[in-house]
Amino acid sequence: MYSEKVMDHFANPRNVGEIEDANAVGTVGNAKCGDIMKMYMKIEDGIIKDVKFKTFGCGAAIATSSMATELVKGKSVEEALELSNKAVIEALDGLPPAKIHCSVLAEDAIRAAIDDYYKRRGETAPFECGGDCHSCAHAHDHGMDGEE
Numbered sequence: 473m474y475s476e477k478v479m480d481h482f483a484n485p486r487n488v489g490e491i492e493d494a495n496a497v498g499t500v501g502n503a504k505c506g507d508i509m510k511m512y513m514k515i516e517d518g519i520i521k522d523v524k525f526k527t528f529g530c531g532a533a534i535a536t537s538s539m540a541t542e543l544v545k546g547k548s549v550e551e552a553l554e555l556s557n558k559a560v561i562e563a564l565d566g567l568p569p570a571k572i573h574c575s576v577l578a579e580d581a582i583r584a585a586i587d588d589y590y591k592r593r594g595e596t597a598p599f600e601c602g603g604d605c606h607s608c609a610h611a612h613d614h615g616m617d618g619e620e
């Protein structure tokens with residue numbers, strides 16, 4: 473049911489943990505299952521030098537986040553914003569349909585972290601992060617980011 477790549481990233485997830493001196497942190501909740509993901513980034517000169525995540529999500533969320541962090545590491549902020557959950561799923565050789573929603577956590581968490589990066593700089597992120605996704609506004613509303 474799961475591809476070898478999914479099983480590999482689930483069993484040996486890359487980039488799990490937190491970054492103490494992160495300058496971009498995003499927390500999102502999955503509207504479908506209620507699971508939570510926190511993404512940390514160290515961004516220098518617009519390049520994502522390091523990225524780590526922590527999640528209460530399921531195995532599919534772990535595998536997609538592991539792959540997503542691998543795909544954005546070393547990329548520019550703009551390139552990271554273009555990463556879709558579909559591209560992550562393709563890189564993992566597919567996910568069962570019932571698990572597609574789990575992959576949205578990683579995509580949303582990347583966007584939430586980058587939104588935070590722009591906010592800390594007193595700038596507006598070059599994309600809409602209005603909370604109609606799954607997502608950061610909800611996390612803030614419910615105090616899930618632990619910062620309220």
Ligand code: FES
Pocket residue numbers: 502505506507529530531532533573574577
């Ligand atoms: Fe919640 Fe997969 S069931 S992230």
